[in-house]
Amino acid sequence: MTATEQTEARPRGTRLPRRARRNQLLGAAQEVFVAQGYHAAAMDDIADRAGVSKPVLYQHFPGKLELYLALLDQHCEALVQAVRKALSATSDNKQRIAATMDAYFSYVEHEGGAFRLVFESDLTNEPSVRERVDRVAEDCAKLVSPLIAEDTDLPEEQAMLLAVSLCGMAQVTARHWLSSGQRVPGDVARSLTAGLAWRGIAGFPLQH
Numbered sequence: 001m002t003a004t005e006q007t008e009a010r011p012r013g014t015r016l017p018r019r020a021r022r023n024q025l026l027g028a029a030q031e032v033f034v035a036q037g038y039h040a041a042a043m044d045d046i047a048d049r050a051g052v053s054k055p056v057l058y059q060h061f062p063g064k065l066e067l068y069l070a071l072l073d074q075h076c077e078a079l080v081q082a083v084r085k086a087l088s089a090t091s092d093n094k095q096r097i098a099a100t101m102d103a104y105f106s107y108v109e110h111e112g113g114a115f116r117l118v119f120e121s122d123l124t125n126e127p128s129v130r131e132r133v134d135r136v137a138e139d140c141a142k143l144v145s146p147l148i149a150e151d152t153d154l155p156e157e158q159a160m161l162l163a164v165s166l167c168g169m170a171q172v173t174a175r176h177w178l179s180s181g182q183r184v185p186g187d188v189a190r191s192l193t194a195g196l197a198w199r200g201i202a203g204f205p206l207q208h
Contacts, residue, residue, distance in 0.1 A: 022060050025050050026074065029067050034113035038068055038123040069128060072121075075114040076136040079107050083140045083167075093147045097166075097201065098194035100144060104170035105190050108178050119171055140167045152204035162204075166197050 016024060028050035032041045043064055047054045061067040086099035108115045118136060123129045141163040148166070149159035170193065177189045184192075 018060075021052075021056075025052070025057060025060055025067070026071055029071055030112060030114055030117075033068060033071065034116050038064070038121070043067075065126070065128070068117075068123065069132070071114075072117055072129065072132050075118055076132055078114075079103075079118065079136055080139045080143070082107055083143050087143055087147065093151050094198050096147055097198045098190070100166070101170050101194040101197060102190050104167075105174045105177065105186065105193075108171070108174040109186070115171075115175070119175060137164065137167060148201055151201055154204060162201065166201075169193070169197065 025046070029041075029046045032046050032049055036045070041064070043054055043057060046067070047057045050057065057067075061070065082103040083100055086103040087096050089099055090096055118133060121129055121133060124133060141160060143163075144166055145156070145160045145163035148154065148162050149156060152159065152162075154162070173189070173193050177184060177186075182189075
């Protein structure tokens with residue numbers, strides 16, 4: 001059962017183990033933050049959505065920012081792990097690029113809107129949020145960079161620059177695809193994006 005399903009299934013006052021309660025609260029917070037944004041969301045709204053009193057919410061998270069950061073950490077890590085899994089699924093670099101594109105599309109499509117906290121946060125002027133958002137972009141690019149270096153023989157810093165570009169293209173394209181109503185079928189959108197990315201990388205011949 002997901003955190004969101006736990007939120008829906010538990011009536012107010014039901015006692016839960018601490019970890020289960022924390023997951024329930026995170027699920028409720030995700031729904032509220034995604035729907036309202038950080039600034040418009042209130043701890044009262046989150047407590048009501050979770051079916052708990054506000055003191056129970058504060059037992060787990062001392063404030064709204066700490067709750068937001070916990071949720072952001074969870075979903076940043078989910079993206080990094082998805083990219084890592086995509087790259088480890090094959091040793092063929094062309095397929096790795098395709099799998100990376102698919103990881104971003106799937107993340108945007110299936111994470112219950114959590115991608116909005118990572119890519120569209122209304123709190124990026126907060127240093128602790130900005131640091132996390134920048135770090136997840138860098139961590140994903142660091143995973144992709146070695147395969148670009150391997151295929152192009154470019155120096156490390158140049159390969160990293162291309163990896164940042166590739167990951168940025170993936171998330172922006174996936175978000176556009178979703179926000180435009182998915183008028184292009186998902187498999188076609190993924191294939192087109194992967195094809196563009198691979199042709200771009202293939203345009204850098206091995207340096208001798």
